[in-house]
Amino acid sequence: MSDSQDILVPDIGDFDSVDVIEVLVSPGDTVDVESPLITLESDKATMDVPSPVAGTVTEVRIAVGDQVSQGSLVAVVTAAESTLEDAPATAATPQAQAEDGDNSKENEGESQGGDKKEPDRATETPAKIDTQLPSDPDSPAPKAEDPTPPLAPRPPPSLPPGSESDSEPLPHASPAIRRFARELGADLAKISGSGSHGRILKEDVTQFIKAALSQGVRDGQDGSGLPTIPEVDFSKWGPVATEPLSRIKRISGRHLQRAWLNVPHVTHHDEADITELEAFRKTLQSDRASEGIRITLLGFVIKVLASAMKAFPSLNASLTPDGEHLVLKQYFHVGVAVDTENGLVVPVLRDVDRKGILELATELSALSARAREGKLKPDEMQGGCISISSLGGIGGIGFTPIVNAPEVAILGVSRAQTKPRWDGAAFAPRLMLPLDLSYDHRVIDGAEAARISAFIAAALEDPRRLLL
Missing domain, CATH: 2.40.50.100 (RNA polymerase II/Efflux pump adaptor protein, barrel-sandwich hybrid domain)
Known part of the structure; x- marks a missing residue:
């Protein structure tokens, strides 16, 4: 045979x-x-x-x-x-x-x-x-009582029907090419075929994947495979001008996109009654006016955040790259977003748990000035454990700050407003500070985030807690 x-x-x-x-x-x-x-x-x-x-x-x-x-x-x-x-x-x-x-x-x-x-x-x-049909042409036909009858021949294979769509035409490609594209995660609708009648060939899929990977490298992206925003000719509707993004915005933009795609963000919104704290701040400012020290609310927020990191170690942690372990930091460095002419930069104040309000105010003022002048050193923007984004000097009642990965949380602060609050006997005007805590849900769950936010609000409401 x-x-x-x-x-x-x-x-x-x-x-x-x-x-x-x-x-x-x-x-x-x-x-x-x-x-x-x-x-x-x-x-x-x-x-x-x-x-x-x-x-x-x-x-x-x-x-x-x-x-x-x-x-x-x-x-x-x-x-x-x-x-x-x-x-x-x-x-x-x-x-x-x-x-x-x-x-x-x-x-x-x-x-x-x-x-x-x-x-x-x-x-x-x-x-x-x-x-x-016997299994061997030279052997006699099998008998009815033969316990091992010959194998039955299989019927000829039938081809599956081709895919058709009544709504829109499918890309011109064979089933094998469709399977190949699925294995690579390629969208055939975005591939131009070089074969006869526009048929998509294996080489077309391969070139598409190579081009996508190359584009990801040029754009500094991580190959997430997200659909791109279509290009639009805005000049069709009126005059336009094009200008390049600043270097800071290009770098921070890629970092923020990477953080947004990789970190499961949740934001917890709260507010703190800072009526007494603001009165205390004004008193300090009046006493130190001759020394040229500008004492802002942000210094108190930084100090409170250091206490929160000690009380909640997960707030001062980072995930290992494999996502299986937490790195718990024993130091307390806080980054503060500073608005500059070219975009946001985040200088880092180190060992904030060991510094007082006046020292933090002086250091924050100096770092902010160098940031606006573009004179920050690279090491002054590294090593942060958590970040603060404050819009208090501009306005707003809340927002969703993006976690500055590999950190696991960021605290947003908006402008304080006077609101009526019930004190048990009557409504009284109180100065309320909006707080927005964004966190990595892989590390901090909703209940813990609520406890952290309550801890921060309580510390801001009673400045004496800062002495503890």
Whole structure:
């Protein structure tokens, strides 16, 4: 018995003379059962012709551009050892088997003593073949009581119908290419085909992926695969001018986008009654006016935040790159966002837990001045444990600050407003400070965030707590 198997085009329905648009194998390739060999295209669909046997391709009898019908020879496959018994029965349709039987009748007569019943058996239905065809041409027909009947030949493979869409046309690509694109996460709708009639080829998908990766490197992105914002010609509606982003905005923009995509953000909104604290601040400012020290509310917020980091160690932590462990920091450095002409920068005040309000006010004033002059050193913007973004000098009642990863939280502060609050007997005017705590939900859950926010608000409401 020969181990070479002719692979024929199976039943493809009512189609005749279907175009071959892609040959997926070459001589020497190894194929499995159901591995696609070629791709056909009709007026309505594309379809793969699968291999009915596993083995090695020895010949390819079809080229791109050929037209085929049911029974056309596609390739010759040397069947693997485990599929030799099934190969004759799966090589072609019953009609093709009958034709092969007629063509080989003379040879079989010479080798098997002129058996004339073979063509008749070949033209019978698969069910009759199952009960009458012996596994060995030289052996007698199996008896009814034979406990090991011969293997039944499998029917010829049928091709799945091609995908069609009534709403919008699908990209022009074969099932094999669609599968290849899915494995790589490529959107075929965004790929231009270089094949015949705009057909998408494997090379087109590969080039698309390379271009996407290259674009990600140029843009400093992480290959997130997010859809891009379409380019718009704004000049169609009126005069426009284009100017480059500042270097600070380009750098901070990429960092903020990376943080927003990687950190599951949640923001907890609260407010603190700072009526007494503001009165105390004004007294300090009056006492130190001659020294030229500008005491702001931000110095108190920094000091309170240091106490919060000690009370809640997860606030002063970072996730390891694998996301499996927390790095708990034993130092307390706070970054403060400073608005400059070219964008926001975040200088870092170090060891804030060891410094008093006056020292923090002096250091913050000096860092802010250097930030606005563009004279900050690189190490003055590194090593922060948590950040503060204050819009109190501008306005607003709340916002969602973006966590400055790898930090796990950031505190937003808006402008304080006088509001009526019930004191148990009557409404009284109180100065209320909006607080917005954004945090990494992988590290801090909602209940802990509420406790942290309550701790900060309580410390700001009673300045004496700062002495604890």
